[in-house]
Amino acid sequence: MEGAGSLLPIMALVPFLGALLPGLFIRAGRNACATITMATTILAIVMLLVMAPAVMRGEVLEARIDWLPQLGLTAGFFLDGLGLLFAGMILGVGLLIILYARFYLSPKDPMGQFYTYLLLFQGAMLGIVVSDNILLLLIFWELTSLSSFLLIGYWKHLPEGRQGARMALTVTGAGGLAMIGGMLILGNIAGSYHLTDILEHGEEIRASEWYLPALILILAGAFTKSAQFPFHFWLPHAMAAPTPVSAYLHSATMVKAGVFLMARMWPVLAGTNEWFYIVATVGLITMILGALIALFKDDLKALLAFSTVSHLGLLTMLLGFGTEAAVIAAIFHIINHLTFKAALFMSAGIVDHEAHTRDIKRLGGLARLMPITATIATIAGFSMAGFPLFNGFLSKEMMLEEASHTEWWHSHYFVPVLATLGALLSVAYSLRFIFHTFGGPVRKDYPHKPHDPPFGMYAAPGLLAVLVVLIGVMPWLVEPLVEVASSATAGAHLHPHLKIWHGITPALYMSGIAILGGIVLMLLHRPLDAIWLRTPRPEAKAIFDALIRACADGCRWITTFTHNGAISRYLAIFVVTSVIMGVIAWMGGGTMPATRPIQPIPAIVAVGWVLLLVATISVATMHRRRFRALVLIGVIGLMISAGFVFLSAPDLALTQISVETVTIMLLLLALHFLPKSTPNESSRGLKSGHTVIALAAGVGVAALSFAFLTRDFSSISEYHLANSYKGGGGHNVVNVILVDFRGYDTYGEIIVLGIAGLIIFALMEALLNGPAAARLRNWDFSQDRSRDRHPLMMVVATRVMMPIACVVGIFIFLRGHNMPGGGFVAGLVISIALLMQYMASGFAWTMSRQKIEYHSMIGWGVIVAGLTGVGAWFAGKPFLTSAYGYIHIPPIEEFEWATAALFDLGVFLTVLGAVMLMLFSLSRIARYAGETVNITAMDYDPSHPEYTESDAEEVH
Amino acid sequence: MEIVVASTIGILTAGGVYLLLRLRAFPVILGLSLLSYAVNVFLFATGRITIDAPPILQDHGEHLTYTDPLPQALVLTAIVISFGMTAVLVLISLGSFLESAHDRIDMIGEDEAETLEVDE
Structure with missing residues (x-):
């Protein structure tokens, strides 16, 4: 499949090239702009479909463009089942979002910009999932941080948008930096920066003493991107973005990048105790914490954001379990979460668009006013709650099944109980989302009279809702996709069997408890909400802001201290630092014994040396009389020229003496207009301080020079001496x-x-x-x-x-x-x-x-x-x-x-x-x-x- | 002989650094010139010291050892370039003196208020 593989780099490039178009086509109108953006995405989808059959057969497509192969720098791409799943999600949901955004954005919003950012982001995400070279992957990873910054802050006039964008960039960017370190370590252990090679070195990497640092650094990148505890706080703040962005970035793509990375690295990193306790525990905490906060959020999008945090926690936990069955559950849940969560985000956007508010406490009774939206949201919401016959039920059953026989620190109950609690909370917030928004009597005080939007706006979420039901009823439809993707993740051939009815299993009991408990919790919401509001909670944004302010203050203090406007201070710092580093290097490395004999000092040389010494000291002490200093500089230059003559460098001597002449002329000319003397400004203390610094530098450089002058070396000059006449024709x-x-x-x-x-x-x-x-x-x-x-x-x-x-x-x-x-x-x-x-x-x-x-x-x-x-x-x-x-x-x-x-x-x-x-x-x-x-x-x-x-x- | 070359480099460096830390443009330029000497001699010395063996190929004669020509070639251009650099610096400091009527190089404690534009 050489031909199909070579499409890969082109496919990865298509969104980036396409990003140039919306800005041009917006002049032809909003429809033209949306159409060309969709055309770009469709083109990429077609390419993916061309390659899909081969991948579904279990092949791995590869394309490699060598750049600097000696340094491991190649633009390598590969596509396997996992990549296919994610690429399909990125492009498919991308297409729906483009359609939805066409109707969502108001005429005042610059649509060309929006679609350009969106395509940039799409390209970056696509790059992550098809990169073979991990350095290339890192570049795309950073690009997603940057392009999501642009998207989250798209409404530049909103301070929340700008702050949310900054916070997202800071957190994910910091995680990305950590990940660079981790990836480099990984590449070092494996001896290659190609994922395909790294995946084969799993044993070696897990046995390496650098495994834990690499694991922690890579996980730092994945956790920040996928909003895992304690980095979960940026995701809700990023909800200030327009809804299409939230639906795209925060349900389907960007936050899944971390999950993708953990899945990608699963064969290499998973299976150890460290992996289990870090990944599964963080996932578990995130799942429960996210669900708990989601239950008490009044903003529809905030509720969905925390529910996303919770579901990402679930995925992380499943990957953390380290078993193959858990991988199948995770992959299946990725598909399911994508369908229902994107539909829910878009529904929330429709409500916001029509009723002009997203506050649950001001909504209710919308089912009668906008039945289509209500139906879509209910289907998706039931799936999120994990009710039977919806796809969310299936993957949640599988999750509970895995949790039910997972042992955590010698305890058989810890994980199952907490997993059930997470599922219970999830039922509660899902029901709250549905019934507090759409249920109940029609109110009279909506900020704007709501009604169903035009077809174009509910087409995308409607399609996803259909998928939710289809997969929920006929899970075997996606079985082949789950099979290739989970096999690619685990690095072994897996055979998932997706069924609705598994018989009476512990998971079924847990599911039943979760649904019943969730309904009870939902009914008790009002008194619980009152308690929640009274309980003091740490405010993540305040902590984050305080942290940033402390960093900024620290930096400002250092800057104002070192950069006080006096250049002599910077130079002094520079010189002192260089000397200290030299001393450290010398103490650390030591020196080898001297090998060259010391040559005798002729009397004439001694005379010249004394002249130079006296002249230099005189320049330093009498530099305030500028003409005199110039004359002395001339003496020094002459002595150096003489030195070059003596030390077999006639060319240098000739150059030095003529440069010396023109330099002095130049300085004389300049001195004609400059003050003829320098005022005595520095205090005695400062002068002695500078003298000490200068002497330290001088001694250091002299010692260094003496050290290498007395040791032998190898030079490439032999070649020059041998070929000067033969090759260059000169003596x-x-x-x-x-x-x-x-x-x-x-x-x-x-x-x-x-x-x-x-x-x-x-x-x-x-x-x-x-x-x-x-x-x-x-x-x-x-x-x-x-x-x-x-x-x-x-x-x-x-x-x-x-x-x-x-x-x-x-x-x-x-x-x-x-x-x-x-x-x-x-x-x-x-x-x-x-x-x-x-x-x-x-x-x-x-x-x-x-x-x-x-x-x-x-x-x-x-x-x-x-x-x-x-x-x-x-x-x-x-x-x-x-x-x-x-x-x-x-x-x-x-x-x-x-x-x-x-x-x-x-x-x-x-x-x-x-x-x-x-x-x-x-x-x-x-x-x-x-x-x-x-x-x-x-x-x-x-x-x-x-x-x-x-x-x-x-x-x- | 080695100690002479090494100490020369050290002396020039010390003098150069001291002048570099002064407050007016002219001594700083002188300091930079001294440092340039030091750096040039330092680079030159990396070829080690050989007396009376210039890298001019001899067709005949018994002495056929030559000093290392490569550092010499590097230093030769360095000398010329450092002249260019000095010239640019001289002109910049001359320009700043003509524009502001003083040749201080730091930005603190200036009398004229209009030149105290430290951006915040």
Whole structure:
């Protein structure tokens, strides 16, 4: 069945694609919008039906799209009986809900949005039940939380809707997080993230020491989603949603996701004591608690919500029993609960829609006014109560049968008695729902005169009511479906026999007690209600709100403490944390013995080291005198360049010394406009604190460096050294790595550098057009300056040096492939040569001789480098594969030529353009500040006293 | 020799961190420059220390050991990029100084009320 299986991913995708349509079709009217949404769902149903026969035969359909198989990341889908049951429920009920919502939503509600959210949710749910990869399942799981948030909060104007949506998202989202942990543990134990593999490793997983943590985490996800005690409180609050949402999410789909997950994981996780005591007990508590609260709720939807909680508890309990018969009962009850509960929700919605209230105490006597709705609700309600001939009876009998022989902590009575109590309460609230709403005399004080709705609105619940009776009378109709689904759940072939009459069994007695007791309870409701209302109860919402407020306050306290607006505090926290983590790592891991011999320290190195030490300490202590600090920084940079020379890194030394030069120029330019000194602001205590932090960081880093410097290592550089000449055609391995082996990195880096240059240019544009421009125009240069800004000697010297510097630059560029040098250094050298002209001869003079825009130079650089890379494609090689050869032009000696050199040219152009653009942008400020710009090379001629600034022209 | 390189990295880091914790933009930029030196030397040192063996392949001659070229290539681009970063920072701090007439980098205790816009 290869062909059918490949439909799976498409089916899972259909609702998501369809979600794009309602928003468009709403423009064609509400009917068109509903129709296209239904069409989407019908399409998915058709696909499911195509695949259904194979699954019913017991096959498992699979489809797998590999993404990163090494990491276990594949989009894997599979469909077995359990998946088929749930997918059918999701899509089938989805279709009915779409129909119902068409009539339920008022013209004021944005219907396109509603259907989009609904389809998103449908897709997410469908994804959960057909996922094979548990990571994929987790994604869909989170998507249901998100899309249900949108649906619950659909009526944005209602505060209850928003709060309910937030609460649902918080609880289910937190559970989802826990589940991620559990699933990862599970995947780790099984060695695969595929459900099909995990399901085969049940023994291994149950025996693992990580079984209990994984179980608890996964159950946390399932319990929160399926509203199990103590997480049951979010479900009633989510009832603020429009009724179609409640009917869909809270009867058929989302709350069943948790049950689905427990069923899915049943072969792996079930059967242990831990599973039984956690799952069955929580289920039992939830069943009774939910039923008890439901009995005393006056809001129809709240009553149904708590009854759903109760029934989910029942399902959880059945799965918790861990027996195969209980699994059959659970699967059968899932089907039955779906039919009657969705019908009841829709009936409650109709009552609300027609009578404009859902308060039971204001209703009654509706049977005469809306007979059709009353009939539907009564049928569904009797099924919920578990009366014979309705489908709820059958699965409840099976539940009681299982409960009757379940032993809990050496007690034979605990589970049966409580299960009967749960059933009893269930009868009571079901009857209350029916008779207090529809029974009794017709009242005169309804907020709105009720009558039966149009056909479209009761069609969906009516169909479900028919199913309730059909299954109730002829249970063998669904037997095949129950068989494949329960077999898939249990991982073994099960043979359910669904019958109405099982003979006189304990379950029949329990059922009888439940029905009689329920009727009595229902009759006693009024006095009991009075007692209930007087009894103090914990209010879940208040507790939840207090908890959230405490979390928010805690977070706010931490944030205001750490983020008080002083960046030095954040940085101090960051540095201290890093040091502490380093210390922890060192103490935890220890170090291996040193393996490398210590090399001697030559005297010249010691001198350089002392210079660097003194300069650094001086910068730190005298940084308030900014010019002095700059000079000292220059000393440090020089020492580092010298160090690179000494430690066999000539390329680095060349780069460092030229970068050093441009950095100092840049800072000098900036300092022209910044304050020349830093005020002494920090207190003595703060300074010593910072000193301690700084020293700790320094000692830590030094210790780390010393630790690895004295130990051997393995490097991939052997490859580079061996192939530099053979593969890249160059002797300078560093350069070959830059332009060839790791050309991609370099390509990225020159782009970054180019972007940095453009950012500076753009920032300067913004600055000069903003409020700073006015401040600049009134700039007052406090310091006296020499009139001789462009001294004769310097102008002449730089002119002479310009061609020499250019030749040096070109030389460094050309020899780069074989000797220290290359595009980076050459670009820096040429930019220094140009900067000298700016400094010596002035701005205007140099500008008028500049032919190429720096922006375009950056662009050309990137283009040249990129095209070189693209060129490799024409030779059928990957991007940036280099080629080289030898060219012989007669008078010159044979020389080597590599495409890498062309790439290096791109690097050169970008570096030159970026550096020049940065410094050029900075110097533009000076012109804004009203600094005069000379148009000739020399603005001051000492031999002509009258020839002074009259010739200087103001250029802006 | 190892102790010299390691202590150099430590000294530069300590100086850099101290300046980084100052309150004005200019010393912070200087601090970042010092830290960049430290990081560059640190990265470079991961190739271990070899004296007098630059990674320039020799066709002849007896000494055929070379230092590790890979960290050098990485550091070379790092030096250039850190210049770009410094330049951007300088310009941002210059811009903020020109706009607000001070070069403080924290947001507490400001005199001008209009700049005290801590969002709540």
